Amino acid sequence: MSAPLLELSGVTREHRQGDVVVQALRGVDLSVTPGELVAVMGPSGSGKSTLLQLAGGLDSPTAGRVCVEGRDLAGLSPAQVAAVRRRSVGYVFQDLNLLPSLTAVENVALPLELDGVRGGVARRTARAALDEVGVGALAGRFPDEMSGGQQQRVAIARALVGPRRLLLADEPTGALDSTTGEEVLRVLRARCEAGAAGVLVTHEARHAAWADRVVFLRDGVIVDQSGPVAPAESLLAAGGA
Amino acid sequence: MIRMLLWIVGGGRHGTGGSCLGHTAYAYSVSMSIRHGLLALLQRGPSHGYQLRAEFDAATGATWPLNVGQVYSTLDRLERDGLVVQDGTPDADGRIAYRLTDAGRTEVSGWFGSPVSPKGAPRDELAIKLALAVTTPGVDVLAVVQTQRTATMTGLQQLTRLKARAGDGAEDLAWSLVLDSLVFRAEAESRWLDHCEARVARAATRRPAPGPAAEAAGAATVERSRR
Numbered sequence A: 001m002s003a004p005l006l007e008l009s010g011v012t013r014e015h016r017q018g019d020v021v022v023q024a025l026r027g028v029d030l031s032v033t034p035g036e037l038v039a040v041m042g043p044s045g046s047g048k049s050t051l052l053q054l055a056g057g058l059d060s061p062t063a064g065r066v067c068v069e070g071r072d073l074a075g076l077s078p079a080q081v082a083a084v085r086r087r088s089v090g091y092v093f094q095d096l097n098l099l100p101s102l103t104a105v106e107n108v109a110l111p112l113e114l115d116g117v118r119g120g121v122a123r124r125t126a127r128a129a130l131d132e133v134g135v136g137a138l139a140g141r142f143p144d145e146m147s148g149g150q151q152q153r154v155a156i157a158r159a160l161v162g163p164r165r166l167l168l169a170d171e172p173t174g175a176l177d178s179t180t181g182e183e184v185l186r187v188l189r190a191r192c193e194a195g196a197a198g199v200l201v202t203h204e205a206r207h208a209a210w211a212d213r214v215v216f217l218r219d220g221v222i223v224d225q226s227g228p229v230a231p232a233e234s235l236l237a238a239g240g241a
Numbered sequence B: 001m002i003r004m005l006l007w008i009v010g011g012g013r014h015g016t017g018g019s020c021l022g023h024t025a026y027a028y029s030v031s032m033s034i035r036h037g038l039l040a041l042l043q044r045g046p047s048h049g050y051q052l053r054a055e056f057d058a059a060t061g062a063t064w065p066l067n068v069g070q071v072y073s074t075l076d077r078l079e080r081d082g083l084v085v086q087d088g089t090p091d092a093d094g095r096i097a098y099r100l101t102d103a104g105r106t107e108v109s110g111w112f113g114s115p116v117s118p119k120g121a122p123r124d125e126l127a128i129k130l131a132l133a134v135t136t137p138g139v140d141v142l143a144v145v146q147t148q149r150t151a152t153m154t155g156l157q158q159l160t161r162l163k164a165r166a167g168d169g170a171e172d173l174a175w176s177l178v179l180d181s182l183v184f185r186a187e188a189e190s191r192w193l194d195h196c197e198a199r200v201a202r203a204a205t206r207r208p209a210p211g212p213a214a215e216a217a218g219a220a221t222v223e224r225s226r227r
């Protein structure tokens, strides 16, 4: 098995508000290797978004270590962390935050351009990412000219664009109907099978089931996990006996 | 493929009285549920058949009414298997009380600790199990829920694996729609488990706490050993 692309060890995140301490995560261990999609499930407030933000370097743990591609984020300068975020990590947030003044394709091309990719190349790559999630035809539209589900797919294209190897998705299927939601999961799964590592937060068991492993969070603690699942071939073969 | 189809048949036949196979599996599972149900009730203390029947009906809201003959024949088999013994002599009405043996106690905790299998089993066993879990002292209901949730998720992951490899042909479409029906059923079960967990946690925080231990249990934290 290859080295983990994401590794959380003993990760705790406390929020202090005056005398009150909220422990959003407590001693969480989780590692995700290239090729693997891991789903995180748990009730509201159990720490799912906190886990993703820590994994992507948007927040730092109060204890424990977060390593991305073998590098401890705590040992990097803010500029280095920003570079890891731009180059290695693709996010789909719970709120999509597409820039309203940019078209779909411009929104998707933006992270590439910020990383120094030339305009024409960035646009072609962005267009391909939009095609992959089925909204290529909407490339020239502004966010307020699209439905919630269409915006969500643009946000997913933005997270997938370029050579991102760690994909973090927080409820990426929230505004999507059942079949469109499934399309998005197929895309995410295909990206992981092609070598990315993915972490997917979702409330829907049906969507979590696309993952290789599902971890269950309760009150900031991983209480159980299911998987890894046997490959489809062996599931069918076992029945023939 | 065959196993998958048996699974579909077993689940789908429930209640229709369909094929011999489905019917037998159903009857078997129901008798297993009664067996374990009675053992769980005896965990509260010695009891006789009439009383057990009344308690079973009370715990499950009379959704699966038992007749007293079923109860006594089940008790006979449990006694034969060494899981219960007669407790003292018959009372004035000639009724014999039974109590759990150590083996019986082990059987009960094994039942609560293991998930209900979807293969050929009607979902009723899960409902019976949870209904008894919330009324049986010393059972960690949230752990029972989580054990089932993990098992249900594993099944869901397997179905999704099979679905993922289905192509676009007409036959594949038919196959994947059948898989979808199982997927949605497993999802409904998983949501029902979420609902049960939330209700149990809320009930635990509302109930006047008998002691600090119960209060800690009410914090909705399911601390269980990882497999």
Ligand SMILES: Nc1ncnc2c1ncn2[C@@H]1O[C@H](COP(=O)(O)OP(=O)(O)OP(=O)(O)O)[C@@H](O)[C@H]1O
Binding pocket: A015, A016, A017, A022, A023, A024, A042, A043, A044, A045, A046, A047, A048, A049, A050, A051
């Ligand atoms: N900045 C903050 N200050 C104080 N508490 C916070 C802060 N951010 C998160 N929390 C608390 O940490 C816990 C975990 O929050 P988190 O957003 O990770 O939950 P979640 O599992 O993503 O929930 P949801 O399903 O509702 O999105 C919650 O109790 C939350 O109130």
Ligand SMILES: [Mg+2]
Binding pocket: A048, A049, A050, A094, A170
């Ligand atoms: Mg969240």
